[in-house]
Amino acid sequence: MDRTLRGVGVSHGVAIGQVRRMGTAVLEPPATQIPSEDAPREQARAQQAVDAVAADLIARGNLAGGEAQGVLEAQALMAQDPELMADVQRRITVGSSAERGVYDAFAAYRALLASAGEYLAGRVADLDDVRNRIVARLLGVPMPGVPDSDEPYVLFARDLAPADTALLDPTLVLGFVTEEGGPTSHSAILARAMGVPAVVALPGATSVTEGVVVAVDGSSGEVLIDPSEEKQAELRRAAAERKAALASSSGPGQTSDGHRVPLLANVGGPADVPAALAAGAEGVGLFRTEFLFLDDSAKAPSEERQIDAYRKVLEAFPEGRVVVRALDAGADKPLDFLTPADEPNPALGVRGLRTLLEHPEVLDTQLRALAKAAEGLPVHLEVMAPMVADRVDAKAFADACRKAGLQAKFGAMVEIPSAALRARSILEEVEFLSLGTNDLAQYTFAADRQVGSLARLQDPWQPALLDLIALSAEAAKATGKSCGVCGEAASDPLLACVLTGLGVTSLSMGAASIPYVRAALAKVTLAQCARAAEAARATDTADEARAAAQHVLSGE
Numbered sequence: 001m002d003r004t005l006r007g008v009g010v011s012h013g014v015a016i017g018q019v020r021r022m023g024t025a026v027l028e029p030p031a032t033q034i035p036s037e038d039a040p041r042e043q044a045r046a047q048q049a050v051d052a053v054a055a056d057l058i059a060r061g062n063l064a065g066g067e068a069q070g071v072l073e074a075q076a077l078m079a080q081d082p083e084l085m086a087d088v089q090r091r092i093t094v095g096s097s098a099e100r101g102v103y104d105a106f107a108a109y110r111a112l113l114a115s116a117g118e119y120l121a122g123r124v125a126d127l128d129d130v131r132n133r134i135v136a137r138l139l140g141v142p143m144p145g146v147p148d149s150d151e152p153y154v155l156f157a158r159d160l161a162p163a164d165t166a167l168l169d170p171t172l173v174l175g176f177v178t179e180e181g182g183p184t185s186h187s188a189i190l191a192r193a194m195g196v197p198a199v200v201a202l203p204g205a206t207s208v209t210e211g212v213v214v215a216v217d218g219s220s221g222e223v224l225i226d227p228s229e230e231k232q233a234e235l236r237r238a239a240a241e242r243k244a245a246l247a248s249s250s251g252p253g254q255t256s257d258g259h260r261v262p263l264l265a266n267v268g269g270p271a272d273v274p275a276a277l278a279a280g281a282e283g284v285g286l287f288r289t290e291f292l293f294l295d296d297s298a299k300a301p302s303e304e305r306q307i308d309a310y311r312k313v314l315e316a317f318p319e320g321r322v323v324v325r326a327l328d329a330g331a332d333k334p335l336d337f338l339t340p341a342d343e344p345n346p347a348l349g350v351r352g353l354r355t356l357l358e359h360p361e362v363l364d365t366q367l368r369a370l371a372k373a374a375e376g377l378p379v380h381l382e383v384m385a386p387m388v389a390d391r392v393d394a395k396a397f398a399d400a401c402r403k404a405g406l407q408a409k410f411g412a413m414v415e416i417p418s419a420a421l422r423a424r425s426i427l428e429e430v431e432f433l434s435l436g437t438n439d440l441a442q443y444t445f446a447a448d449r450q451v452g453s454l455a456r457l458q459d460p461w462q463p464a465l466l467d468l469i470a471l472s473a474e475a476a477k478a479t480g481k482s483c484g485v486c487g488e489a490a491s492d493p494l495l496a497c498v499l500t501g502l503g504v505t506s507l508s509m510g511a512a513s514i515p516y517v518r519a520a521l522a523k524v525t526l527a528q529c530a531r532a533a534e535a536a537r538a539t540d541t542a543d544e545a546r547a548a549a550q551h552v553l554s555g556e
């Protein structure tokens with residue numbers, strides 16, 4: 001019997017497949033005493049689980065290759081550490097169950113590392129991950145982290161952090177459904193980058209049964225549990241027809257009366273370039289360089305590695321525009337070597353440009369690497385800073401770019417309401433603005449972008465957000481400079497028309513959204529976009545704004 005659940009659709013398309021759940025952190029096993037005659041059996045169980053986890057880590061390492069392989073092999077060694085294993089066996093002898101023995105032995109080892117002054121967050125996180133894997137296996141619950149599967153599946157999770165997804169095999173993930181996460185969460189961004197349908201903020205997502213077939217509609221936000229064969233066929237047919245219609249749209253982004261709005265791609269590294277090219281991206285509007293840093297969060301990638309990655313992206317767009325964002329670490333993208341571990345409120349703490357100004361060596365290396373990567377290429381390189389609060393921030397970033405000898409335009413992201421309110425003063429220091437509407441919504445509404453229950457406030461159609469976008473675009477126009485949008489707002493086809501009407505000069509999004517936005521823009525004139533923007537801003541809620549824009553643009 002099919003059942004329909006409703007969340008927020010954040011990445012278009014329909015995915016049909018079996019549910020695989022992402023295991024969450026393991027609960028503490030009960031500390032009940034076992035009878036002494038059970039000890040040998042429990043000891044054997046513990047040994048078996050440790051061996052299986054070590055073998056699994058090595059196999060995953062072989063699959064992943066590169067730096068991830070080294071990390072996973074080191075974790076396998078941790079699992080089989082003879083002293084740790086001896087402690088597990090000893091604890092079982094005096095009455096612990098296998099899972100409790102593992103849990104307590106790892107806790108003691110963790111404390112030992114700390115007292116020896118070796119409290120390296122990276123090692124401790126790896127140690128906890130190994131413990132969780134062994135305990136999960138012993139308890140018979142899903143492994144924490146990405147599911148093990150050779151078959152394609154729909155991934156169900158509480159939420160997805162960038163680090164969780166490093167080992168995700170894009171050929172196996174048909175779509176995502178998460179319980180938490182708003183339209184601007186990393187789950188949503190990742191789904192768009194991978195071009196797979198996704199629904200977020202779906203209450204009860206983590207209790208959907210493993211293995212059941214679901215149909216995920218990433219546009220409407222509906223998730224059908226166990227749909228009939230006829231329903232599956234109907235959904236597949238509709239999705240194929242829509243895809244075919246979109247594939248026929250091509251060329252640069254423009255309204256029906258020829259007003260050009262370059263459609264650019266958001267990328268996380270060279271791996272995202274083929275999809276951007278296939279979608280006809282006119283360049284890159286946001287290169288999220290932090291993904292290069294997530295492989296090993298204990299140190300920065302070398303200058304050579306950075307040059308190599310930047311060059312591969314720059315080479316893909318000869319004559320095109322590539323906007324590289326300086327490292328945006330902190331808050332939902334913490335890096336062990338940069339992000340303070342004890343901030344009371346990381347989203348309001350040292351993140352983005354603030355981190356770079358506290359660690360100028362990281363910024364200087366990155367800018368130098370970019371300058372070398374761009375040498376001799378005909379690309380239009382632009383570099384921007386995340387989380388610029390005011391003119392002082394903008395000047396500090398522009399100074400650092402000049403010092404690095406970068407032949408590029410320097411820009412500022414508008415992600416904090418203060419930057420939108422004082423956009424003109426920021427434009428005294430930099431040459432362009434780029435609206436990061438995900439964070440701009442988060443900070444305008446004081447609504448954490450990772451909290452699914454606040455999705456209403458993270459809705460980019462909120463009129464207050466449209467007002468801040470309008471302020472930024474007007475400031476750029478008055479100074480003859482450009483103001484793009486690279487937040488997720490740009491990937492909503494209807495909203496893309498409204499943004500154009502507000503005066504935004506380019507739209508950057510996950511590659512999979514480009515055909516949808518291109519098709520929507522091609523149907524309307526600039527004057528209609530401006531009227532839709534005005535109508536949306538005249539309302540008081542996101543739903544009303546959407547309806548008002550729809551009314552104007554469809555000519556109803």
Ligand code: PEP
Binds near residue numbers: 328438
């Ligand atoms: C944004 O905040 O809108 C943005 C583009 O940056 P990120 O999503 O990477 O924080």
Ligand code: MG
Binds near residue numbers: 386415436438439
């Ligand atoms: Mg941001």
